[in-house]
Amino acid sequence: xxxxxxxxxxxxxxxxxxxxxxxxxxxxxxxxxxxxxxxxxxxxxxxxxxxxxxxxxxxxxxxxxxxxxxxxxxxxxxxxxxxxxxxxxxxxxxxxxxxxxxxxxxxxxxxxxxxxxxxxxxxxxxxxxxxxxxxxxxxxxxxxxxxxxxx
Ligand code: HEC
Numbered sequence: 580x581x582x583x584x585x586x587x588x589x590x591x592x593x594x595x596x597x598x599x600x601x602x603x604x605x606x607x608x609x610x611x612x613x614x615x616x617x618x619x620x621x622x623x624x625x626x627x628x629x630x631x632x633x634x635x636x637x638x639x640x641x642x643x644x645x646x647x648x649x650x651x652x653x654x655x656x657x658x659x660x661x662x663x664x665x666x667x668x669x670x671x672x673x674x675x676x677x678x679x680x681x682x683x684x685x686x687x688x689x690x691x692x693x694x695x696x697x698x699x700x701x702x703x704x705x706x707x708x709x710x711x712x713x714x715x716x717x718x719x720x721x722x723x724x725x726x727x728x729x730x
Contacts, residue, residue, distance in 0.1 A: 598645040603652055605642060608634045612668040620714050624664060627690050627701040631658030634665035639697065654691060677715035684708055 610633075614621055630636050631654050642651040662676065663669070670676040683689035685708060690701050703711075711717075 595645075601645060603642075603645070603648045604656075605638050605648070605652060607636055608665075610634050610665040612666060614664040614667045617714060619710060623703070623707055623711070627703055629664060630694070630698070630701075631655050631691070632662045632664050634659075634663065641697075654694075674716065678717060681708070681712055681715055681717045684711065 614624060614633075625633075625635075636655055639651070641647045662680070680689075684703050690698070690703070695702050
């Protein structure tokens with residue numbers, strides 16, 4: 580019985596050390612065209628979004644420890660595919676992306692809740708959301724068709 584426990588521990592340790600050897604793509608490609616906008620907005624996005632939506636990711640210590648590192652790298656990869664503030668020219672003249680940013684935050688989808696566990700200061704306040712809406716010229720009416728024209 581005791582022997583079994585020892586073998587199990589050895590097996591887990593071996594696997595844990597073994598998976599550390601699997602290469603993880605944790606690099607930051609060059610910034611192509613950084614987000615341009617008011618300083619207040621940029622500071623907010625840098626604080627709350629850049630760790631997954633830019634080529635300027637601050638890789639936390641746990642992003643160096645498998646298997647957590649795989650999750651972090653996966654989120655960054657998917658995040659960059661959806662929206663990369665380091666390739667902002669892709670979306671210029673495109674107010675749709677601005678609206679999407681507002682919606683994701685308003686719905687509590689972004690920043691990813693799991694990220695807030697280790698980055699509490701990344702959460703976006705109601706006040707900040709209002710500032711973002713002003714910046715984007717967010718057109719609430721176009722998203723509230725169901726309510727008719729009563730106001
Ligand atoms: C911890 C990583 C992480 C952080 C931080 C983060 N995101 Fe994301 N974001 C993702 C991932 C992963 C996806 C793609 C999967 C999904 O939609 O859930 C995504 C998707 C998106 C999308 C596209 C949504 C869609 O479904 O089309 C937008 C817009 C977005 N994020 C905006 C933001 C904004 C704005 C912030 C900062 C306030 C932010 N994100 C912070 C990881 C992150």
